[in-house]
Amino acid sequence: MDIDTIGLGEDFVKAIETTVAKCDVLIAVIGNNWVTSKDEHGERRLDNPEDFVRMEIGTALKREIRVIPVLVDGASMPRTAELPDDLKPLVRRNALPITDTSFDGDCQRLAAAIRLVLEKAAAEEQERSATEQRQRGGRERSEAQRGRREEKEWPKQPQPLSPDPVALSTHPDKRKLALLAGAVTSLALVIGLAATAIHYFGSQRQEATTAGVAVQPSLQPTATVAVAIPSSPIGTTPLRKEVTSKSLDNATKDHPWVNSLGMKFVPVVGTQVLFSVWDTRVQDFEVFAKSTGFDPRSGMSSFGKEGSKYIGATWKEPGFSQGPTHPVVGVSWNDAEEFCKWLTKRERSAGDLPQDREYRLPTDVEWSAAVGLQYEVLGATPEEKSGKVELYPWDIPQKRDKGWPPPAGAGNYAGEEVRNGDWPSNMACIEGYNDGYPRTSPVGSFPANQFGLYDMGGNVWQWCQDWYNLEQQSRVWRGASWQSFHPDVLLASYRRGVPPGTRTSFAGFRCVVAAESSR
Numbered sequence: 470m471d472i473d474t475i476g477l478g479e480d481f482v483k484a485i486e487t488t489v490a491k492c493d494v495l496i497a498v499i500g501n502n503w504v505t506s507k508d509e510h511g512e513r514r515l516d517n518p519e520d521f522v523r524m525e526i527g528t529a530l531k532r533e534i535r536v537i538p539v540l541v542d543g544a545s546m547p548r549t550a551e552l553p554d555d556l557k558p559l560v561r562r563n564a565l566p567i568t569d570t571s572f573d574g575d576c577q578r579l580a581a582a583i584r585l586v587l588e589k590a591a592a593e594e595q596e597r598s599a600t601e602q603r604q605r606g607g608r609e610r611s612e613a614q615r616g617r618r619e620e621k622e623w624p625k626q627p628q629p630l631s632p633d634p635v636a637l638s639t640h641p642d643k644r645k646l647a648l649l650a651g652a653v654t655s656l657a658l659v660i661g662l663a664a665t666a667i668h669y670f671g672s673q674r675q676e677a678t679t680a681g682v683a684v685q686p687s688l689q690p691t692a693t694v695a696v697a698i699p700s701s702p703i704g705t706t707p708l709r710k711e712v713t714s715k716s717l718d719n720a721t722k723d724h725p726w727v728n729s730l731g732m733k734f735v736p737v738v739g740t741q742v743l744f745s746v747w748d749t750r751v752q753d754f755e756v757f758a759k760s761t762g763f764d765p766r767s768g769m770s771s772f773g774k775e776g777s778k779y780i781g782a783t784w785k786e787p788g789f790s791q792g793p794t795h796p797v798v799g800v801s802w803n804d805a806e807e808f809c810k811w812l813t814k815r816e817r818s819a820g821d822l823p824q825d826r827e828y829r830l831p832t833d834v835e836w837s838a839a840v841g842l843q844y845e846v847l848g849a850t851p852e853e854k855s856g857k858v859e860l861y862p863w864d865i866p867q868k869r870d871k872g873w874p875p876p877a878g879a880g881n882y883a884g885e886e887v888r889n890g891d892w893p894s895n896m897a898c899i900e901g902y903n904d905g906y907p908r909t910s911p912v913g914s915f916p917a918n919q920f921g922l923y924d925m926g927g928n929v930w931q932w933c934q935d936w937y938n939l940e941q942q943s944r945v946w947r948g949a950s951w952q953s954f955h956p957d958v959l960l961a962s963y964r965r966g967v968p969p970g971t972r973t974s975f976a977g978f979r980c981v982v983a984a985e986s987s988r
Contacts, residue, residue, distance in 0.1 A: 880927030937966030
């Protein structure tokens with residue numbers, strides 16, 4: 470927000486509060502001198518209650534608007550004692566550092582975070598509109614019923630024709646969301662990041678036009694910065710495509726490529742694809758379900774003290790508690806394929822993914838490379854390769870002989886922690902091992918492997934692209950899960966053949982980014 474946009478004679482405090490109230494997300498870019506910056510009188514700016522920076526952030530915090538601190542030039546989050554009372558809650562907000570060494574990836578994380586906030590706000594707005602429509606329909610029916618009663622009690626009189634009720638419909642503007650995420654990344658690539666605070670206000674309810682591009686108010690800086698915005702839609706500019714392709718090609722273990730959902734991807738030696746560092750999360754699948762209406766709810770089995778039962782569980786309620794960063798379960802191979810197709814189409818349209826790249830499930834050979842079995846025993850099918858290499862995921866970097874039981878922290882398997890009253894009394898577990906998670910654990914809870922991939926052993930089984938054998942009745946599961954305890958099943962080379970329509974509480978999937986011709 471710029472003070473030049475405030476009309477003459479208008480109360481700037483109210484103007485700021487009104488503008489911030491319309492926002493869904495506020496981004497505060499914090500440099501090294503942000504806390505100590507002084508005004509023309511030599512006084513610290515943040516000590517002035519009427520300082521625009523302080524008022525904007527303070528208003529957003531008070532209204533519980535999402536505030537994302539972005540740290541530049543090596544800055545760190547200010548301490549509570551350094552801030553006035555109205556800004557102290559800022560120190561509890563999760564900050565995003567942007568560094569020279571991971572600039573593209575950091576900016577993509579910021580764009581992904583904003584996209585998720587706006588999509589959630591759009592979904593909530595749609596639900597509110599639907600509720601208002603239902604309520605209005607109820608009132609109209611009540612009025613109609615009252616009118617019919619009155620007609621019976623009074624002589625009939627000519628009545629004017631009334632128009633048909635207007636059906637209200639509010640849908641998320643996906644193009645605006647895509648432009649916003651793309652614009653944030655593109656702007657970040659050309660802004661001269663300063664040590665003073667720069668704020669961007671986001672609202673999907675208003676639009677401004679700059680250099681021929683529809684952008685959100687969140688892209689209007691409050692401090693003077695050098696900004697260059699392409700004159701054609703950001704999602705289709707050659708610059709945007711070039712930046713995206715370069716970011717993909719330059720991804721490393723330490724600096725992964727980050728997509729629009731905040732999923733991170735890294736290269737794996739022996740493959741031509743980028744692997745997601747973790748399984749697809751509940752929050753990722755939830756965006757997919759809300760965006761498409763694809764919501765698988767039937768035929769899922771949930772594992773409990775009586776074994777696997779069909780008790781009406783779904784990916785949303787699998788029979789145990791899950792958070793947004795837990796791996797999604799209760800999804801079939803077919804469901805995983807639909808997710809990959811949707812994400813490919815979404816990000817190609819937004820310019821976040823080159824047209825020659827796609828999301829898909831890993832092949833069995835790619836998965837073996839990712840777990841560290843680049844030189845596996847040859848076999849015609851995954852079934853023929855299953856269990857031939859007697860190494861566990863925790864042993865592979867050292868290439869040791871079979872090591873059992875798993876060492877502490879090896880992964881989320883069926884250790885003694887499963888004996889919590891919801892485990893079959895006649896079923897074994899890994900004696901002497903306890904990972905602390907009776908069911909799924911948040912992704913990244915255990916150490917990553919040599920490629921930076923988490924949960925390549927344990928947590929949930931992972932669907933692979935291949936058929937299990939020549940009969941082509943079952944697809945491949947790899948990696949074991951929180952329900953696995955048998956030594957043979959935990960081998961990195963173990964495969965399990967499962968019908969592609971199967972939905973269970975201990976299987977999910979992991980995506981890769983690949984060239985279309987690499988299947």
